[in-house]
Amino acid sequence: MFSRDIGIDLGTANVLIYVKGRGIVLNEPSVVAIDTNTGRALAVGEEARQMVGRTPGNIVAIRPLKDGVIADFDITEAMLKHFLNKINVKGFLAKPRILICTPTNITSVEKKAIKEAAEKSGGKQIFLEEEPKVAAIGAGMDIFQPSGNMVVDIGGGTTDVAVLSMGDIVTASSIKLAGDKFDQEITDYIKKKYKLLIGERTAEQLKINVATVFPGSRYEEMDIRGRDMVSGLPKTVTINSTEIQEALEESVAYIVQAAKSVLERTPPELSADIIDRGVILTGGGALLHGIEQLFSEELMVPVMVAEEPMSCVAKGTGLMLEHMDKIARKKLG
Template sequence: MPAATDIGIDLGTSTIVVYVKGKGIILREPALAAFDKDKNMVVAFGDEALNRLEHNSGNLLALHPLKGGVISDFLVTEKMLQYFIQKSMGHFRLFKPHIVLCIPSGVTEIEKRAVEEAAYQAGARDVVLVPEPVAAAMGAGIDVLRPSGSMVVSVGGGITEIAVISLAGIVVSQSIQVGGDSFDQAVLQYVRDVYGLFIGEQTAEEIKIHIGTADREKRLDHAEIRGRDIHTGTPRTISMTSGQVREAVEKPVRQISDAVHAVLERTPPDLAADIAERGILLAGGGAQLNGLTEVIHKDTGIAVMLAENPETAVARGTGVYIRNINVMDKTYHV
């Protein structure tokens, strides 16, 4: 009899990434639902929800059922998980899947049970919860089973996870509700305060990607930005520089770097020595902010490396877990 399919899910605040055994990463869609006010029900998830909301006639609301790395709306999260599981496996599956699900390292026992229950209600046969930093380390090629210390900083959309890992367990960790979305909101607010211009979240993200930097010594680019004047309501175009973006994102960048420093201060000396030798790993979509690695390196004095394809490192880590599930089940516990 064929085995049930194994699925790994990075249940992110902004994005959900799905890994399927034998296929790799097959889905990467917004952690988003579209709620129809007229029908009083959720009518779409992921890319479909985003598409409908972009062409919204006024009857749809955007729902974000995950906030700060935890479930804020259990029922919508359950339905969203069900949607992604069905989309990953097809509607005619014969076996319920085993699911490896990533969670923030600082979640409570109640939150863990809520995530597990949502996955079971969505159709899982078995559920394994793996802390996001552990999955990110595995996805970046780190052997988490070894006794030496590794530090991972996973910058997601709504939360940053900092953890020191040894023997497949988290020795020291900290979670802060700062991430890639914080950078976007900081840019949006800066443009509003300095230029009196309304811009959308997508425009703020594009500014961050194209001319953004966290480091004073990086990038001297500029971009033309079009928005709506706060006072007149008419379209207006301004020019913004990389230096201004750095100024805009300085606070959330500082919060991340300070949290990394705080975790290092609480790390046992032997493991801290390992980290000083091997460096700090950055993963997650928010880690791609230009100059972030340099800022953390300057603040800590430790080399900082950006994972390959950092936005999918956590999901790839679920794949590594699945491929080594017999070994991991014997040695690993949440």
């Protein structure tokens, strides 16, 4: 086995790449800066993210993935090519085998688009695997046993909920509501309450530094600057945790509801396992303050946040590739 195996967590918000034997070698925002006059990509990843909301009119920062699927094919391909060149896996004998993660309910057309983009970026064989399955493996769950494991993967564009057993998904649900929607809710709330327009990055800072989703579990304040909708001039206001909790209440309740409905559809034997083992939260959304308390209270089972929840899917791709090799070796043996 000389070809380098690569696992890609192709996320709406971030792309992480795992290379066999080297671990996670790249973690960058899924953003491409395009010059609208020439159509050329000027920057990709972190460099492009720095430009969001700060560029002249002819430069736009585009996120080519929406809700976990490809919204702009050519730009996704350009972004993948750029990242794969950056980690320099090419000049190493064969073309790499690539394992890419997708949300659970994407269509065959969407799957085909992801496969094609990866092939054009230089992959030899492309495998697609469902995100919650890979996240569960990356979070350290042994999903190949005949017992129930439940994972809630809250990403940038989608939240995937799944119950797994014997290496496969038993019941699952994927909703197009996750980290990006939280940012949007925060932006809308501040616009409505304070008549203040804030940018994406400010909303994200509030989500990280001030937000909580469990009433009364945190109290922080933060001064934010934006543009007053009435006067058109810059203005500063102070926002606290309680306000952000209010802003996020509806979205988070929707995710909890998705988890409940998956539990309700789970066979009783597996439900019993989940009461013992609990639920694991992965993805960037698992870092939201108070989220495990909220889930635990609503689902009435133990809930834990995975270690390094943002890199679970990428780590899982690595373990999944090893598992595929083991199976291949068994077949040959």
